[in-house]
Amino acid sequence: MAADTNGSGDGISDLEAKIIKQMEYYFGDINLMKDKFLKEKIQEDDGWVTIETMLKFNRLRQLSPEQSVICGALKKSDSGLMEVNEEGDKVRRNPSKPLPEDSKERRDELNARSIYAKAFPLDAHLDELMAFFETYGAVENVFMRRDFHKKTFKGSVFVTFCTKEDAEKFVKEEGTKYKELDLEKKLFKTDYFKEKTSNKKKDAKPPKPGKPPVEETKETDEEKAKTQMTKNAVLFFKGLNTETTREEIKNFFSDHAEVGWVDFDKGKAEGYLRLREPNSAGPTLEKAKAANDGKIIIHDTEIETRVVEGDEEVEYWTRMFKDIAEKNSKNRRGGRSGGRGGRGGYSRGGRRNRGGPQGKKRKKD
Known part of the structure; x- marks a missing residue:
């Protein structure tokens, strides 16, 4: 299938510039290396992806739902990254620009041009932050860090420059x-x-007498999460009816995948859905939309749903594992305080503790 050559970039409107930037982000190195859903689509048709599929991405659809507008903008890009087919209904990453392999060397190269910055206004918008950082040079990605529970902007960002x-x-x-x-x-x-790891070590409580000190090579919580998490298996949703129940959400998505857990409290407008199978978030969302005319409607309300990816995905699993560990710790403390009943008492299994008299049977209540 032949492709139209991109234009020189002259006469590009603000809207067209935003469309180009967004589409080139989707097909750029950083996103495409982790976006399982889009990578699978690329493999189906010699790299071509329909505009209809791309419009399932909320940010692009908010810029313009018109196929002709999106393709027209891409034809004006002078980066050479994207191609538009002759019919104007499909796009792809230029085959002359193959995606780099995900390797340690590649990740080190990305880290070498990625920064952290803090103290931005909590009401800042992505477009504003992008424009600010672009005064220092071309930017591949701006990731706004959000509070795990409230989902609000924390005032800090990770930025990858070109x-x-x-x-x-x-x-x-x-x-x-x-x-x-x-x-x-x-x-x-x-x-x-x-610095974060170093601060955790400084704030850590000294080991109790008789217990060995914590190894200095202990992995950070984020590193542990990366090795333990089920990758590409989390969906974020928002805009729920306040009467929606966890069971309704589970039942809706259970038709398309095996649901592990619905991280959501009734009365709130947003939450997370964890699936059991890795790399299932993108395909599950696509199936759910395909079965419902491109929409996710729960409790008679259309909601916004997206795949949780990149740093946000690691942050989600890090917090989840922490919450589980804290809950288990509380349960263990509660079991110890309530299960012993003093010397000679019985443990939950009915066996007498070592401190009590031996050989006597407990009378039945």
């Missing part, structure tokens, strides 16, 4: 301001995680 030099320029600049606000902290992403 070059290491631009990342260094931003980090080394003194007195950086965002809308007259001084940024509290700026450092490379790898240094941020090193």
Whole structure:
């Protein structure tokens, strides 16, 4: 299938520029390396993906739901990353720009041009932040870090620049301001995680007498989550009717996948859905939409749903594992305090504790 050549980029409107940026993000190195759903679609038709499929991505659909507008914008891009087919209903990443393999070397290269910055207004928008960072150089991705439970912006971001030099320029600049606000902290992403790990060690309680100290090589919570989590198996949803129940959400998605857990409290407008199978979030969302005219409707309300990916996915699993560990710890403490009943008492199994008299049977109540 032949493809139209992209234009020179002259006469691009603000809307077209946003469409180009969004589409090139979807098909760019960072997103495509982790977006299982889009990678599977690319393999179905020699790299071509229909505009109808792309419009399932909420941010693109919010920019424009019109196929002709999206394709028209891409034809004006001068990056050479994207191609549009002759019929104007499919796009693909240019075959001359193959996706780099996901390797340690590749991740190190990305980290070398990724930074962390803090103290942005909590009501900041992604477009505003993107425009700010682009004053320092071309930007591949801006990730707004959010509170795990409230889902609100935390005021800090991870940003990946296109070059290491631009990342260094931003980090080394003194007195950086965002809308007259001084940024509290700026450092490379790898240094941020090193500092976070170091602070955890400083704040850690000293070991109890007789217990060995914690190994200095102990993995961070994020590293543990990466090795234990079920990858690409979480969906985020919002806009629920306040009367919606957890069971309704589970039943809706159970027709399309095996649901592990619905992380949601009745009365709230948003939550998470965990699936049991890895790499199932994207296909499950697609199946659910395909079976319901492209919409997710629960309790007579259309809701917004997306796949949880990248740093947000790691943060989700990190918090989940922490919550489970804290709950188990509380349960263990409760069991110890209530199960012994003093010397000579009985444990939950009915066996007498060692401190009590031996050989006597307990009378039945």
